[in-house]
Amino acid sequence: MGRKRLQEPADGRPTVHTVAARAGVSIASASRVLNGVGGSAETIRKVRAAAAEVGYVPNAIARSLQSxxxxxxxxxxxxxxxxxxxxxxxxxxxxxxxxxxxxxxxxxxxxxxxxxxxxxxxxxxxxxxxxxxxxxxxxxxxxxxxxxxxxxxxxxxxxxxxxxxxxxxxSRHGVALAVDHLVAGGRRRIGFVNGPLDTVPGAARDAGFRAALARHDIPLDEDLVEVGDFQYAAGRAATERLLARTEPDALLCANDLIAVGALHALLAAGRRVPEDVALVGMDDTELARMMFPQLSSVSLGSxxxxxxxxxxxxxxxxxxxxxxxxxxxPPGLVVRASSAGPSPTADRAPTAGEPLTAGEAGQPAPPAPRPSTDPLAGPITDPFAGPAGPAPTHPSSEGASS
Amino acid sequence: MGRKRLQEPADGRPTVHTVAARAGVSIASASRVLNGVGGSAETIRKVRAAAAEVGYVPNAIARSLQSxxxxxxxxxxxxxxxxxxxxxxxxxxxxxxxxxxxxxxxxxxxxxxxxxxxxxxxxxxxxxxxxxxxxxxxxxxxxxxxxxxxxxxxxxxxxxxxxxxxxxxxSRHGVALAVDHLVAGGRRRIGFVNGPLDTVPGAARDAGFRAALARHDIPLDEDLVEVGDFQYAAGRAATERLLARTEPDALLCANDLIAVGALHALLAAGRRVPEDVALVGMDDTELARMMFPQLSSVSLGSxxxxxxxxxxxxxxxxxxxxxxxxxxxPPGLVVRASSAGPSPTADRAPTAGEPLTAGEAGQPAPPAPRPSTDPLAGPITDPFAGPAGPAPTHPSSEGASS
DNA sequence: CCCGATTCTGTAAACGTTTCCGGGGAGTCT
DNA sequence: AGACTCCCCGGAAACGTTTACAGAATCGGG
Structure with missing residues (x-):
């Protein structure tokens, strides 16, 4: 019956030993009761009472070590x-x-x-x-x-x-969706602001962009391609460089942060979006819906x-x-104001035969952009769905655009 | 010399015992070497070698339990x-x-x-x-x-x-900064879109707003106050309700998400920002810089x-x-395009006595809005560039009556 | 009334680590 | 040469929990 160890550690916090001693049972019984397995009615009562009295809380680390x-x-x-x-x-x-x-x-x-x-x-x-x-x-x-x-x-x-x-x-397919959409709108000089080519997403987007242009028989003008990193500032700077040397009628950006930077550069340079330059981002983050004009974006289902x-x-x-x-x-394209409508400056009509959305060769058809996570994929008018997460926010206050 | 426990747990992963046995030393010595305290040259060599051979990695949980x-x-x-x-x-x-x-x-x-x-x-x-x-x-x-x-x-x-x-x-002081700024720009009908009043930030902002208006002898028109939650959609809806019943010349929003919602509502309603309605958000998140026009915002130093x-x-x-x-x-006001310049519709000149910026009484100057973390801070105007003359505004931290 | 089955209990081991402590060997000073 | 110091090592305890095992107690049934 000799107590082999301190019931109260220097810490002062109760352990299962404290509870057991106070209840007058062994630590095994105490542990069993506390875990809800076994124990006579009387033991359960005593252990519960003792645990409550000393304010026992099990130690997560010790439990982890055991389990x-x-x-x-x-x-x-x-x-x-x-x-x-x-x-x-x-x-x-x-x-x-x-x-x-x-x-x-x-x-x-x-x-x-x-x-x-x-x-x-x-x-x-x-x-x-x-x-x-x-x-x-x-x-x-x-x-x-x-x-x-x-x-x-x-x-x-x-x-x-x-x-x-x-x-x-x-994401290659995602890029293809965007390019198809821009081409269908009559855009031919499609610029591309990418992230670093030695990253996985950067390389995939680059390959996708070149393949998509080739599929439309549009020769690639390297002047229309810029590389920065995946941040806002780089996107803006890259777009400024691009605008300084050539005149795109559309711009595809490797993510939404870059697209926002591009939007600022375009507006600062006096271009109208989407009239002069159609703009499409990627990732379809909340940011895209928050910009004005709202950004079209390729949803990659983050x-x-x-x-x-x-x-x-x-x-x-x-x-x-x-x-x-x-x-x-599967990726999906969400068209919003920044790329809506055909290019007013297009001197040639959109190629009739090109599909609006194009599956990869050999793929049957691109699935829809997961309406479950994006209940407002379609319309160009606002819709901003609240955060898809558990945010227990507003009841039903979606603002219908007038 | 009897081995008391398995060197190789069922798991198969090596422990200190594995290493010690392999090196032919005690677990105490092994532990000491592995922790870099003590050990003779020979012991160190043996333990290191054994650890490397078996690929020993210490178990974080056991270590936590001990430490x-x-x-x-x-x-x-x-x-x-x-x-x-x-x-x-x-x-x-x-x-x-x-x-x-x-x-x-x-x-x-x-x-x-x-x-x-x-x-x-x-x-x-x-x-x-x-x-x-x-x-x-x-x-x-x-x-x-x-x-x-x-x-x-x-x-x-x-x-x-x-x-x-x-x-x-x-944040009361932060609200005061924003109100001072708007008043200095000639705005008199300042709307306020707040979050829930039973939250700590909501209550503080509400109190600050009322106090600031009072300090400027502007009677509070309750039509100009709206409450939603702290999200985009609520901000937009609240602004639409507000615009439906009255005509503000400025709008202060309790955070940037609300401000973005308000911006969309304003633009959708045909208001120009900042010409018709000046807009100021709070929190100075990245979002504020990314909007167009860029949003003025009260930095609360998140x-x-x-x-x-x-x-x-x-x-x-x-x-x-x-x-x-x-x-x-301390809060600070970052003025950007959404509230820059005086109100063109102001029929009365800004009250001459009102300072453009209000420093803390007794404080030298409110701190700059952390340019270090913000490589792309608003290129617009620096709110604190104004004449640092005697600023007899609100006394201590709160915008109390002056 | 006795025996077997069932439930309950306590002891002790285990999880894997660090660290206290005592013993022993080597080196140094007087 | 003896004593003292210093360093290194191994045994064992400790961290707080769960759980296998075996003994004790209870219960029911024949």
Whole structure:
């Protein structure tokens, strides 16, 4: 009956030993009652009372050590302030929270070494799984991914043979949708403001742009192509450079931040949007709906990809033996004011035979842009759907544009 | 010499025991070498070699259990997608990461029970500290805060006597800055689109608005005041309601999301901004710079508050005995195109005695709006460039009667 | 009334790490 | 040469929990 250890740690906070001693039972009985498994009526009463009296709260770390699970899920993205990642993060947080887990976020700054270090650190099991959206994928990434001791889901392109859960979209196809739309509006001198070509998204968009132009038999004027990074300032600067040397009648931007920068550059240079220059962004973030004129944008389903990645991860945590899975979220074009209507300066009519939306060769048809996440895809008039997340905000105050 | 426990757990992953056995030393020696404290040259060599051979990685949970620290810091905000929280989160993540810790984010959805549950859960020590920005502060909050076993820093207003680390701004003063600016521009019919009055920020802004008008001897026309929530759609709807019944020559919005909604409503209603209606938002998020025209906005130092909150938290984690501290980040007005210039429709000249900018009495000058974090700050006009003459405006922090 | 089945309880081990403590060896000073 | 200091090492305890195991107690049935 000798007390082998202190009931009250120096800390002063009660442990299961405190409760057990106070209730006059063993720690095993106390633990059982506190976990709701077993225990006689009398024991339950005593333990509950003792726990309440001392204000017992179980220690999450000790429990994790025993159960080998932390209840945490990590998300690693380049910049947690980028609207596209914000949307993704919000969707992920929602799924993760509803499974009773919590979300850990890492901002990698897009640095390769940061990303691989993060992956390697998974070995110390501080988290039950990770969702990572690497901006580049190196051999180091793959190596770290395959021998990661905890489940990892990659959002973004990945080598076809990598045995890793993966959620992706088809941004080449997304670019094609935008180009088709612009061509159908009579635009022929389509500029392109891209992000770095050595990133996965940058390369895919570049390839998609060239392929789409070729499909329309439009020769590519390299003067119409600019590269910066994926930020607002770079988008604005790149557009200024582009405008200084040539005259586009449309501009496709690799994401919405760039598009906003381009819009500012265009307006500052006296161009009208969309009359003089039609403008299309990518990612279809909230930003696109908030601009004036509202920006057309290629939806790459950020929130949807986040949601699916989280679900994939939770499933794999539940059953690590699952085979690697790959999900693809189709892109969709959301036309708004910034590219609406045909080009008034077009001296030739839009090519009649070109479809408005074009599937990739061999693909049957591009699916609709997921109305579930974007209930207001269609109309050009405002609609701004409130945040798709759990935001319990306004009841029904959608402003109908007059 | 009998091995008391398995060197290779069922898991297959090596532990300190694995390494120690392989190196032929005790686990104590192995641990010491791995932590870089002590060990003879020979021991170090053997342990390092063994660790490398088996690919040993320390288990973060076990380490946490021993050290009583998790290396995690939590952030709880209403909505991790709101730009103002994004800015705050980004700043916090940066500070937290540079201290070698990691950030856990919670989206509370603004639900009181969620917030208090989160605070109570701190008792199980899953995290070393928390930064929380409650949208309302109840008695439950305070109770949970004071007997939290881990450090908590509150961002936002808090009862004056609460013994809790606290970073706040003076949004009443911020509102006063905006009103002063609009009045100086000759605006007299200043509308106000606020968030819910039962939230801390909503109440503060409302009080500030009324006080500021009173200070300028402008009677308050209740038709000019609207309330929604802090989202875009509500801002737009509220502005439409306001425009349907009265004719403002300026509009102050309780945050930038509302201001963007208001801008759309104004433009849709055919008003020119700023010629017909000057528009000012609050929070000075990136959104303000991205609109066209760029929005004037009252900076409440979100990033700065986040940064300071993180630093306060880290200091308190390092030394829990510190007395409770309270820091205040002063607001500042950033004037951009949406409110630049005097009202062309003003039939009466601006009251000569009204200062363009109102500095704190006794304070040298309100701080600049953090150009360091803002490489592309509005090129428009600097609000604080005005004559720094005697500014006998509102006395202390609040815009009290002058 | 006795025996077997069932439930409850307590002891102890386990999760993987760090760290206190005592013992022993080597080096140095007097 | 003896004593003292310093360093290194290994055993064991500790962090707080869950749980396997075995013994005790209770209960029911024949």
């Amino acid at each position: 080998q699970r932390t209840g945490l899920v990590a998300l690693a993205v380049e910049d947690i302030g980028n609207p596209v990642y914000v949307a993704m993060m919000r969707a992920i947080e929602s799924v993760v929270a509803s499974s009773g887990r919590q979300l850990l976020v890492h901002a990698t700054g897009g640095r390769i070494d940061n990303e691989t270090a993060l992956l390697r650190r998974l070995a110390n099991r501080y988290v039950d799984g990770m969702i990572i959206s690497p901006i580049r994928v190196t051999a180091d990434h793959l190596a770290a991914l395959v021998d990661s001791p905890v489940p990892v889901v990659v959002v973004g392109q990945l080598g076809a043979d990598a045995p890793v859960d993966n959620v992706r979209t088809d 929130a949807e990809r986040g949601r699916r990645a989280a679900e994939l991860l939770l499933q794999r945590i539940a059953d690590p033996a699952l085979p690697p899975r790959r999900e693809q979220v | 009583q620290r998790t290396g995690l810091v939590a952030l709880a905000v209403e909505d991790i997608g709101n730009p103002v929280y994004v800015a705050m989160m980004r700043a916090i993540e940066s500070v937290v990461a540079s201290s070698g810790r990691q950030l856990l984010v919670h989206a509370t959805g603004g639900r009181i029970d969620n917030e208090t549950a989160l605070l109570r859960r701190l008792a199980n020590r899953y995290v070393d500290g928390m930064i929380i920005s409650p949208i309302r502060v109840t008695a439950d909050h305070l109770a949970a805060l004071v007997d939290s076993p881990v450090p908590v820093v509150v961002v936002g207003q808090l009862g004056a006597d609460a013994p809790v680390d606290n970073v706040r701004t003076d 990033a700065e508050r986040g940064r300071r909150a993180a630093e306060l938290l880290l200091q308190r984690i390092a030394d829990p005995a510190l007395p409770p501290r309270r820091e205040q980040v």
